[in-house]
Amino acid sequence: MTQEKYTSQIVTARTEWIPGKLFSIVTTRDPAFEFIPGQFARLGLPTDPQADPAPDIWRAYSMVTPPQANELAFYSIVVPDGLFSPRLHDLKVGDTIYIDKTAFGFMTIERFPQGGQLWMLATGTGLSAYLPMLNDPQTWRQFERIILVHGVRQANELTYQDDIARFAQVHAANAQQFVYLPLASRETLPGKPQARITTLIESGELEQLAGASLDPAHARVMLCGNPAMVTDARKILADRGFAPGRRGVAGSLAVENYW
Ligand SMILES: Cc1cc2nc3c(=O)[nH]c(=O)nc-3n(C[C@H](O)[C@H](O)[C@H](O)COP(=O)(O)OP(=O)(O)OC[C@H]3O[C@@H](n4cnc5c(N)ncnc54)[C@H](O)[C@@H]3O)c2cc1C
Structure with a gap:
């Protein structure tokens, strides 16, 4: 994925519903990112941020927040052996997350x-x-x-x-x-x-x-x-x-x- 296809956003809040199992994160939102309720974003994170901060793992996540909200929120499970969800879970307020500029999905x-x-x-x-x-x-x-x-x-x-x-x-x-x-x-x-x-x-x-x-x-x-x-x-x-x-x-x- 080229640099132009995604934006860099910041985690602004997180909720731990069931510790280590279910959580939500809130992120800043690119003002140009548009979506219809029911659509999903593609979130990106680096495998090893110390070695290379560029995102190389991408996963789909439905938006929890409505289109008129200033921020985006996502609700996630932690798959213990998963590549992406444990890394998403480890993010702290202030950390960077990458979001594809396009929203996807037809369940609207x-x-x-x-x-x-x-x-x-x-x-x-x-x-x-x-x-x-x-x-x-x-x-x-x-x-x-x-x-x-x-x-x-x-x-x-x-x-x-x-x-x-x-x-x-x-x-x-x-x-x-x-x-x-x-x-x-x-x-x-x-x-x-x-x-x-x-x-x-x-x-x-x-x-x-x-x-x-x-x-x-x-x-x-x-x-x-x-x-x-x-x-x-x-x-x-x-x-x-x-x-x-x-x-x-x-x-x-x-x-x-x-x-
Ligand atoms: C259109 C779309 C929208 C999605 N929206 C969300 C969302 O809003 N929230 C969310 O938590 N996930 C969502 N997912 C799943 C998400 O993209 C990842 O698969 C998930 O976070 C696990 O990523 P991983 O790399 O850790 O494990 P992966 O290697 O991607 O998955 C490993 C295994 O974990 C199990 N698994 C994956 N996702 C889930 C799940 N959500 N609940 C229970 N078991 C699961 C499956 O058995 C899967 O084979 C969505 C997927 C798609 C295709």
Whole structure:
């Protein structure tokens, strides 16, 4: 990658959600860097900054912050043997990070027609892509109802609770408009089944919990995170008639695999 393709930014804050496992970083933002909620950036770091400070490892990260924010935030897992995420985790406030000048990705609400229900299904850090959409007034104007489903293993991985509570509060005038369904597969959450998202789609239980039906006539679904969940859910939903948009025709399904 040539120098012109990326900018150098500074880490301004970090949050450790689960020490050594889940964290967020905030960085300065190039004023020319533009994106649509749901898109991702390519972040770069050097393998060995002492030997050569130029970035040579690049990874995709969804923006957590909305496009109007002055800074960028990213939410990350630490993959213990990973090349990039442990280095990202080691960054301190004041350290340098490199960000590709272009934002990428097609999992955006522009893919869907006006109206109906938007189902945002995420596993783990897949939540990140939905946060800027939930921060965007256009999302709330476009859909009659928004159902956020976050599947994790343990309850302490249910991060960004303050933001989610704020979305619910801001849109409390229409109590039906926002449904948040946290799900843990290895722990019992009060009033929630201990199960994976795909199991609950297949059994129809997810629709019961949300009080809405997964029917492509009025539902639009986004899938984000673990590729096994995305592949399985995509197949179940395809059997029900959900399909991505094609050649200018709006679809009912949009996905983003995180690895
Ligand atoms: C479009 C896109 C958007 C992404 N957005 C994010 C994001 O917002 N936050 C984030 O943490 N990651 C995100 N990722 C994954 C990220 O790019 C890196 O893969 C991840 O940070 C690990 O990098 P690594 O070099 O340490 O390990 P890698 O060598 O890249 O990955 C090693 C293994 O770790 C596992 N893994 C990778 N990413 C994750 C993950 N997010 N959760 C659980 N297991 C994982 C997989 O088994 C993978 O094979 C995204 C990936 C894509 C393609």
